[in-house]
Amino acid sequence: MATNTSFDGFTLWKNLYDQTENAWRDVIQQTLEQKSFAEGLGQVQSQYLQVQSLVDNLTESYLKQMNMPSREDLSNVASLIINVDTKVDNLEDQLDQLATGGNAEAVDAVKNEVDALKRTVTKLDKKLDTVISLLNTTIEKQNEAILKVEASATNEKLAQVEPQKQPEQPKKAPTQAPNNK
Structure with a gap:
């Protein structure tokens, strides 16, 4: 079984x-x-x-x-942009209030000012994006340089710890002239 x-x-x-x-x-x-x-x-x-x-x-x-601006500088610029944006919003609210009141000339003047502020904010935003991208590129290059320096230092330490051994050359026996007798 x-x-x-x-x-x-x-x-x-x-x-x-x-x-x-x-x-x-x-x-x-x-x-x-x-x-x-x-x-x-x-x-x-x-x-x-x-x-x-x-x-x-x-x-x-x-x-x-x-x-070049640091992170702190960029955050300050960002807060300024936010403040400008808040002011634009307030102006738009005032425009709406004036529009309902019937003062057409004042409304047009404020609209023009708001449009100008919007263009300014847009330009600032584009400049800030450019600065941020340049800053990121610089930081990446700096990090690469730091890694290269660290690798070089590590290689130097390894070279000091493990000295390279040179192979010994075999000694040649002196050559003798043939004996013709």
Whole structure:
């Protein structure tokens, strides 16, 4: 009497997964609970914050030297645009009130002023978009330069740690003239 057993790859794979997952879960949990792991994470975070602060300071000084606006400058311009937009809305409301009152000349004058303000806001908005795109391009170039500098520094450190070994040249035996006797 033969029993019919078939190979079930899925069950085998699931059992293997469950066993390795349990083992790795325990190892990872122990690692995460160690004080040295937390200290290492704290050091990495501290170094990251120092680098981020340095990059922020360098970016700010670079933008000042290149006579380009910073994020703060852009936010100030954006708030000015919002204020102008609010004033335009208020003028439009006043126009509506005047239009219902029947003063046609005043309405036309205010409409012309509102149209001029709208054109000004549109121009400012386009200029702000241009400045933002230039700023993003500059930041991307600066980040690329920082990555190149970091890669170069890493390569220099590796070169110092692992000096290159020069293969030794085999010594040649002195050649002797054939002896003709």
